[in-house]
Amino acid sequence: MIIYQAKDWAGALRHFHTSFSIRVLLRRVAFVSLYGILLTLIDQHLIVVNLPFDGTLFSLLGITLSLLLVFRTNTAYDRFWEGRRQWGSLVNYSRNLAVLLDSLLPDEAKANRTYFASTLANFALALKGHLRNGVDMAELEDTGDGELQTLSQYGHIPSRIAALLLRRIQTLRQDNIVNDADLITIRLYHQALLDITGSCERIKKTPIPFSYSFFIKLFITVYVLLIPFVLVETYGYFAIPATTLAAYALIGIEMIGDEIEEPFGLDCNDLPLNQIAQTIGRNMHEILGVPSSSVVAPKQEVDYIKVN
Template sequence: MIVYESNRFWVKDMVNFTRSYTMKKIVFGVGLIGSYTALVCFVYQFYGLESNLHSGIYSLLGVILSILLVFRTNTAYDRWWEGRKQWGALVNNCRNYAIMVESLLSADDKDTRKFFAKHIANFCIALRDHLRDGVRTDALLMLSSEELNELEPKKHKPNHISLWLNKKMVLLQKSGVLSEADAINMKIHHNALLDILGACERIKKTPIPFSYAVHIKLFITIYGVMLPYGMIADFGYHTIGLVMVIFFALLGLELMAEEVEEPFGIDCNDLPTGDIAHNIKNNVFEILLDERPLKEDVKRELYEKVH
């Protein structure tokens, strides 16, 4: 995720636009439409052709396209913001879960504290990777050989980690460490982890309908291809620059929406789920064990940072 100061002089941000992969795609598309428009202008001027297309047609099509793009970008941003809210809820819930465990366990019960600390953290790390390309067990913390052998073949690793947490809670209740009321209160936080998992999976596995996404891309392409013919009679070779500016705006909105609608990846503007999981890990270990885990391998290079 690109991190920047929103209240600084905005021209400074513009010099970093080439660092965005989406911006590079926009520039490539604008370059193509500019070359095409230059060819159209050359042919019209060289052969003395005239265009009888009325500019009002383009105004009407532009209004329709603008409405579609506004809806498209709003829908994409809603998905991005919903993902951020879910990960914010995950942070709060994991802290509450860890604080409750800390208050219920004795200070001498280091093993149980360590169990909850590592697996609350592992749930978040596994969720991060589950929403990407799959969970790597070597990225998880302090797994015993038995846990590793049990977890490795599982297809849904965050679910299985939550199962371990639930089994441990039930075992503590049966052994008398937790009362029934304590177990019920802990279960609330445990269930919240699964609710967040389900909400993130819903965002991940329910993309914008294919026909809708393709229709907008096709509309933008057709509009861009037709645009030079409606402007060349009035603007001549100036049509090249005007078409490029218009296409830059339209294509930019579409590609930005395309990038943020999948918020859990590693693109420049995706959510920093790795950093969030790393912070949760440090928080729960500090609460339960008053220490930080030894494994500090967060790959912060995944997220562009603009200073």
């Protein structure tokens, strides 16, 4: 995720060329601009380029395309915001569960406190990896009971960690550390962790329908390629910058939708899952009063890009 000062226009514009998405966008816009230059030169020096397109019809098509892009962008942002809401809920439920366990566990129960702090931290890290390129076992904390070595055998590691967490809670119930009323409350928080996992998987595994995405991309392509034919007769060489600006706006909006519709990836504008997961880990150890293992973000994953 790119961190920036929203009110600092000059600061944001200075980093215009540093974004990978912008560089891709500029390459595509450059292709359209070259196409517009070629078509304009042909019209001005060789033959008159004239298509039977009425400006009113072209304007109506532009309005239709604008409505489609608005819907496309809103849909993509809804997915992005829903992903952020789910991870915000994960932070809250993890803290609530840790606070409850801190009140139930005796101060001298260091083994149980360390286990729950490490397991809750591991759940967030495992969910982050599950939604990305796979769980990195080197990121997870050792819970001290040998369970870490067996996690790689499971296809859905977050669910396995949740199962181990509930097993340990049931052990506390058998030891009369947790009573039935406490167990009901704990299970509500525990169930919320799995509900968040399912919601994130729903976002990740339900992309925008291909036919819809294909239609918008085809519509934009045809519209941008037809713009010079409509403008060159009236505006001459000024059709070149007009075509370039139109391509920048239309293609850019579509690219924004493509980038944010899957918020759990590693693009510049995706959610900072590394930082959120590490925050959860630190909070778990602080609340339960046990020392924290060093949790280091993988070098290949950079969640925050600060724009000064």
